[in-house]
Amino acid sequence: MKPEYPKIASREQWLAARVALLEQEKALTRQRDALNAARRQLPMVEVTADYRFNGPDGEVPLAELFEGRRQLIVYHFMYHRDKGEGCPGCSFLVDNIGHQAHLHARDTNLVLVSRAPLAELEAFRRRMGWRLPWYSSFGSRFNYDFHVTLDAAEAPVEYNYRDRAELQRQGQLDDVKGELPGASVFLRDGERVYHCYSTYARGLDMLMNTYHYLDLTPFGRGEGWGGMPDLEGKGLMWTRLHDEYQGAAPARHDCCA
The missing domain is CATH 1.20.5 (Single alpha-helices involved in coiled-coils or other helix-helix interfaces)
Structure with a gap:
C-alpha cells in the first residue's frame, strides 16, 4: 500500500x-x-574488579581498552553464538560509527565488547568489514555486572535500571533475557578506572545516525509508530545485516529495539 x-x-x-x-x-x-x-x-564509581578481555594482542585488563586515552566508550554488542553472527540492531548501530580519529582527537577511545570467544567475533568482523577494536569478555563477569547478559543464576536480573519484579509488571521480562545491548562510559585517572554512565534500550537511539537522517524525511524510519508509515509491514524489525538487504533475506526481530 x-x-x-x-x-x-x-x-x-x-x-x-x-x-x-x-x-x-x-x-x-x-x-x-x-x-x-x-x-x-553525574558522579562516577571506581571500578575495582579485575576484568579481563581477550583482544588481538592477548589478554588485557579494562585499563588497556583506553589505548592510553583518558575516556573510553564501550558498546556492549550482542553476538548470537547459535547463529554465528551479530544482532542485526547492534550491527546496524556499528555501521553508523564514523572514523575514530575524531574521537581520538578528544582523548576518547571506542571499542566493542561481547561475551563470545574472540575467534567468533573476528570472523564476523571480517564479514562486516569493520575495523573497530573488538574485545571478548567471554569467561568474565563484565557483562553480568553491567547488566547486558541476564542470567538469574549468575546475577540478579536487571535491565535499563529495572529489576526483575518491575520488568515483570511492565510485561517486558520475556523480551529481556540472555544477551542485550548497551553502552557504557569510563574515565581513567592514571591506573584508576571509573564508571561514569551506561545506557540501554532506546537510550542507544542517539548513536544511530541513520535514524537521525531518516527522521528528516517524510516517511521517517518507516516503522509504523508515531505517525510513520510501516513501509515493509515489519515495524521495528526492518533492519538487517548490511550484506543481506539485496538478497531479500527475511528480517528478524530487532533485538536492540
Missing part, C-alpha cells in the same frame, strides 16, 4: 509551517544541551 504523502501547500504556507517547526527544534536543542550537561555532572 502506498504510504500517505504530506499535504501540498504553497511556498508561503510551507515557509510559515517550517518557521514554526524551527522554534520547536531550537527548544529541543536547548533541552538536549541541558541534558548533556546533566549527564556530564
Whole structure:
C-alpha cells in the first residue's frame, strides 16, 4: 500500500509551517544541551574488579581498552553464538560509527565488547568489514555486572535500571533475557578506572545516525509508530545485516529495539 504523502501547500504556507517547526527544534536543542550537561555532572564509581578481555594482542585488563586515552566508550554488542553472527540492531548501530580519529582527537577511545570467544567475533568482523577494536569478555563477569547478559543464576536480573519484579509488571521480562545491548562510559585517572554512565534500550537511539537522517524525511524510519508509515509491514524489525538487504533475506526481530 502506498504510504500517505504530506499535504501540498504553497511556498508561503510551507515557509510559515517550517518557521514554526524551527522554534520547536531550537527548544529541543536547548533541552538536549541541558541534558548533556546533566549527564556530564553525574558522579562516577571506581571500578575495582579485575576484568579481563581477550583482544588481538592477548589478554588485557579494562585499563588497556583506553589505548592510553583518558575516556573510553564501550558498546556492549550482542553476538548470537547459535547463529554465528551479530544482532542485526547492534550491527546496524556499528555501521553508523564514523572514523575514530575524531574521537581520538578528544582523548576518547571506542571499542566493542561481547561475551563470545574472540575467534567468533573476528570472523564476523571480517564479514562486516569493520575495523573497530573488538574485545571478548567471554569467561568474565563484565557483562553480568553491567547488566547486558541476564542470567538469574549468575546475577540478579536487571535491565535499563529495572529489576526483575518491575520488568515483570511492565510485561517486558520475556523480551529481556540472555544477551542485550548497551553502552557504557569510563574515565581513567592514571591506573584508576571509573564508571561514569551506561545506557540501554532506546537510550542507544542517539548513536544511530541513520535514524537521525531518516527522521528528516517524510516517511521517517518507516516503522509504523508515531505517525510513520510501516513501509515493509515489519515495524521495528526492518533492519538487517548490511550484506543481506539485496538478497531479500527475511528480517528478524530487532533485538536492540
